[in-house]
Amino acid sequence: MKKSILFVSIVGLFCSTASADVVSKIEYEGLDRVEIAAIEDSITVKPNREYTQADIDDSLKALYKKEFFSHIKFVKRGDTLVVICQERPMVNKVAFEGNDAANNDSLKNIINGRIGEGRLFSLSVVKDILSDLQLAYKTLGYYSVNINPKIIRRAGNKIDLVFEIHEGSKTTVKKILFVGNKHFSDDELKDILSTKEEKAWRFWDYESHVFREDKVDVDIENLTAFYKNRGYPFFMVVSASAEMDFDKKSHYCTFTLEEGDKYTIKAVSLSSNVDKINAKDFEEFISVKVDTPFNEGLINATRDKIRKEVALQDNPFIDVDIDIDYDKVLSDSGRL
Numbered sequence: 001m002k003k004s005i006l007f008v009s010i011v012g013l014f015c016s017t018a019s020a021d022v023v024s025k026i027e028y029e030g031l032d033r034v035e036i037a038a039i040e041d042s043i044t045v046k047p048n049r050e051y052t053q054a055d056i057d058d059s060l061k062a063l064y065k066k067e068f069f070s071h072i073k074f075v076k077r078g079d080t081l082v083v084i085c086q087e088r089p090m091v092n093k094v095a096f097e098g099n100d101a102a103n104n105d106s107l108k109n110i111i112n113g114r115i116g117e118g119r120l121f122s123l124s125v126v127k128d129i130l131s132d133l134q135l136a137y138k139t140l141g142y143y144s145v146n147i148n149p150k151i152i153r154r155a156g157n158k159i160d161l162v163f164e165i166h167e168g169s170k171t172t173v174k175k176i177l178f179v180g181n182k183h184f185s186d187d188e189l190k191d192i193l194s195t196k197e198e199k200a201w202r203f204w205d206y207e208s209h210v211f212r213e214d215k216v217d218v219d220i221e222n223l224t225a226f227y228k229n230r231g232y233p234f235f236m237v238v239s240a241s242a243e244m245d246f247d248k249k250s251h252y253c254t255f256t257l258e259e260g261d262k263y264t265i266k267a268v269s270l271s272s273n274v275d276k277i278n279a280k281d282f283e284e285f286i287s288v289k290v291d292t293p294f295n296e297g298l299i300n301a302t303r304d305k306i307r308k309e310v311a312l313q314d315n316p317f318i319d320v321d322i323d324i325d326y327d328k329v330l331s332d333s334g335r336l
Contacts, residue, residue: 020050023081030085032157034068042066045081067120088120092158098165101140107163110136121151121159133163141170141210144248170210172198174250180238180257184226192226193219195253211251216240219255227259231293233326234260263294263326270306274318282306299324 025047028036042062045051056074063072063085071086094116096107110132115125126149137145145167152160176197178186190197195215196208220237227235238256245252268288272279285305288298299322307320 020052021076022048022050022079023076024048024079026081026083028083028085030087032087033090034085034087039063039066039068043083067122087157088122089153089157089159091115091117091119091121092154092160093117095160095162096165097162098167101142101167102136106136107133115161121161126161133165137167139212139214141207141212142167143171143211143244143251144168169249171244171248172209172250173211173253174198174245175252177252177254178257179254180259183232183259183262189223189226189255192222194222195219198250211242211253213242216242216253223255223257225297227257228294228296229298230295231262231264232260233263233294233296233324236260265290265292265294266327274315277310277313277315277318282309285309 023045026040026043026045028039042065043059044055044062045059060072060074063069063083068087069085070088073084075082075084094108094111096104099107111129114129115122130147130149133147134145137143137147145165147166148164150162150164152162154160173195174197176186176190176193176195178189181189194208195211198209220240223237224235236258238258239254240256241254242251243254244250265288268286268290270279270283270286285302287302287305288295303320303322310318310320
């Protein structure tokens with residue numbers, strides 16, 4: 001039987017820690033407008049005192065937080081720690097080029113003092129401004145606008161900031177689509193919208209077929225009022241989407257609807273829980289009629305009329321509320 005000998009080598013593991021360093025003085029390079037006194041409290045490294053890389057990292061974070069510099073570097077030269085700073089440029093002026101649909105004053109209002117003459121340049125602020133400028137153009141119907149910020153270097157670490165704007169043309173509405181409408185045709189619903197499809201014969205009303213998101217919001221309200229005033233109290237617009245066509249010149253707008261059931265007024269009553277007010281005195285102001293479709297607009301108008309008449313009789317603090325009981329009744333077709 002063979003015998004084997006197992007040699008085990010034991011290696012010692014040594015943990016080492018980063019050694020501390022010491023400098024006798026701290027100097028700054030690249031400072032022009034920024035005073036040393038404004039930043040030296042951010043430097044955790046102190047002369048003739050040990051420091052580590054963690055102190056350098058903390059100092060860098062604190063200096064960047066001051067927002068004076070675009071770049072900072074620490075360099076050790078002999079027994080001196082040199083803080084090399086690159087100050088952010090100062091804005092000399094802000095200008096716009098290529099803007100016809102929006103004037104300079106309206107665009108300056110969007111900037112709203114965030115960047116301008118005498119302020120330090122900030123790329124993050126410019127990005128926010130670009131987003132707001134594009135949003136402003138969208139409200140005017142320009143969805144293919146291209147805005148490019150151009151920086152022109154000037155003496156004394158100053159810059160001119162120019163927003164080059166290529167507005168393009170207004171984006172129109174190519175097609176309006178409805179999903180879920182069973183009781184009203186597409187044409188009936190299109191008639192109540194403020195957004196219109198682009199048609200050659202509608203040249204006299206060009207703005208009506210320019211796509212704008214705020215018009216879509218208005219049309220959601222228009223559709224809701226239309227249905228709720230015609231017997232559909234639980235109608236809702238499930239979604240309203242707009243997809244830009246491949247040509248980037250027009251949109252397809254789609255409204256997804258949930259009509260709900262149709263309701264008819266079966267009974268109307270007026271009651272009062274205030275002793276000094278007799279409900280019968282105000283029945284003449286009820287304009288809601290039995291056996292007519294539910295009409296939210298008319299119901300609210302009736303409430304407001306009675307509320308006004310009650311107030312005119314020296315009752316300014318008495319309110320009038322509406323209590324509606326929705327009872328589903330089978331129609332002739334058997335559908336609720």
